[in-house]
Amino acid sequence: MNEISRISQTAPLGDRTVRRVGFGAMQLAGPWVFGPPKDPDAARAVLRRAIELGVNHIDTSQAYGPDVVNELVAEVLHPYPDDLVIATKVGGVRDAEGGWVRASRPEQLRRTVEQDLRTLRVERIDLVNMRFGVGGGGPDPVPLAEQLGALTELRDEGKLDLIGLSTVSAEVVEAALALTPVAEVQNAYGIANRTDEAVVDLCREHGIAYVPYYPLGSAFTGGPKALAADPAIASVAARHGASASQIALAWLLAHYDRMLLIPGTGSVAHLEENLAVDALRLDAEDLATLEKVAHVSAPGF
Numbered sequence: 001m002n003e004i005s006r007i008s009q010t011a012p013l014g015d016r017t018v019r020r021v022g023f024g025a026m027q028l029a030g031p032w033v034f035g036p037p038k039d040p041d042a043a044r045a046v047l048r049r050a051i052e053l054g055v056n057h058i059d060t061s062q063a064y065g066p067d068v069v070n071e072l073v074a075e076v077l078h079p080y081p082d083d084l085v086i087a088t089k090v091g092g093v094r095d096a097e098g099g100w101v102r103a104s105r106p107e108q109l110r111r112t113v114e115q116d117l118r119t120l121r122v123e124r125i126d127l128v129n130m131r132f133g134v135g136g137g138g139p140d141p142v143p144l145a146e147q148l149g150a151l152t153e154l155r156d157e158g159k160l161d162l163i164g165l166s167t168v169s170a171e172v173v174e175a176a177l178a179l180t181p182v183a184e185v186q187n188a189y190g191i192a193n194r195t196d197e198a199v200v201d202l203c204r205e206h207g208i209a210y211v212p213y214y215p216l217g218s219a220f221t222g223g224p225k226a227l228a229a230d231p232a233i234a235s236v237a238a239r240h241g242a243s244a245s246q247i248a249l250a251w252l253l254a255h256y257d258r259m260l261l262i263p264g265t266g267s268v269a270h271l272e273e274n275l276a277v278d279a280l281r282l283d284a285e286d287l288a289t290l291e292k293v294a295h296v297s298a299p300g301f
């Protein structure tokens with residue numbers, strides 16, 4: 001067995017174990033993550049198929065829709081399978097036009113978690129990510145300790161289980177670790193966007209799950225089409241008879257053994273393609289070729 005073929009299909013997320021390829025539900029809302037999906041039955045079919053294929057980690061948010069995605073998840077999947085881990089995020093909400101607005105004061109974080117509980121129809125949320133700094137306008141005016149304090153209080157009350165961090169620097173991760181255990185870091189990262197490498201290294205050092213958002217380059221920056229146009233990705237994809245998306249996901253799995261994937265899609269065919277990636281093994285030659293992938297930076301979303 002060579003080094004690469006030892007890649008595990010599951011990994012810890014806090015005290016839980018999940019399949020490393022999960023599902024990001026953001027694409028199930030309407031255009032620009034606002035309002036209902038264009039085809040609600042297609043969105044329901046994606047959720048059903050994800051569970052059928054063994055997904056047990058779904059990433060969602062009260063802000064997706066808002067409420068639309070949580071409500072779809074509950075409508076289709078509740079009562080939830082025992083092993084399903086649902087992760088949400090707080091720190092931002094939507095305004096009436098769909099703009100992203102910061103909501104990071106303790107009472108706002110509490111309100112968002114309570115709305116998540118209602119819409120997901122649960123008494124306790126498995127994991128809540130604190131997204132630091134939403135909606136532009138400079139640094140978050142609410143200190144990290146106050147925001148984390150609100151979440152640890154909710155944890156003490158039994159309303160959530162695990163705390164994660166999103167869109168954070170290495171310094172914020174270090175500061176947070178001094179205050180509370182951190183189950184995951186969810187930042188923008190991918191084969192063509194490696195600006196967050198220092199945070200990946202820090203997660204490796206502390207054994208924290210790293211959950212990249214935009215693992216396929218995101219719908220906002222060309223996504224899989226842009227990946228397929230990269231000659232290094234295209235050559236490895238041709239070698240394996242795989243898609244560019246699968247190579248990008250396989251690269252992430254090979255990069256860190258606690259990297260958990262949440263590719264987003266509103267298509268059953270794409271979901272199936274993304275989940276098939278845990279059977280794909282990249283060798284040393286593939287990984288060397290993929291070091292040549294051109295890097296772009298992620299949108300500031």
Ligand SMILES: NC(=O)c1ccc[n+]([C@@H]2O[C@H](COP(=O)([O-])OP(=O)(O)OC[C@H]3O[C@@H](n4cnc5c(N)ncnc54)[C@H](OP(=O)(O)O)[C@@H]3O)[C@@H](O)[C@H]2O)c1
Nearest residue numbers: 024025026059213214215216217218219263264265266270
């Ligand atoms: N913490 C945060 O602030 C934050 C921010 C953004 C996202 N997220 C989370 O991260 C998840 C992933 O991010 P994302 O959905 O924005 O970006 P992504 O996973 O990088 O890319 C999604 C795009 O790729 C397409 N796609 C997916 N699988 C494909 C395949 N096999 N072949 C071709 N196209 C494919 C999707 O279109 P189709 O629908 O046509 O497949 C969609 O346009 C989200 O769902 C969300 O849960 C978190």
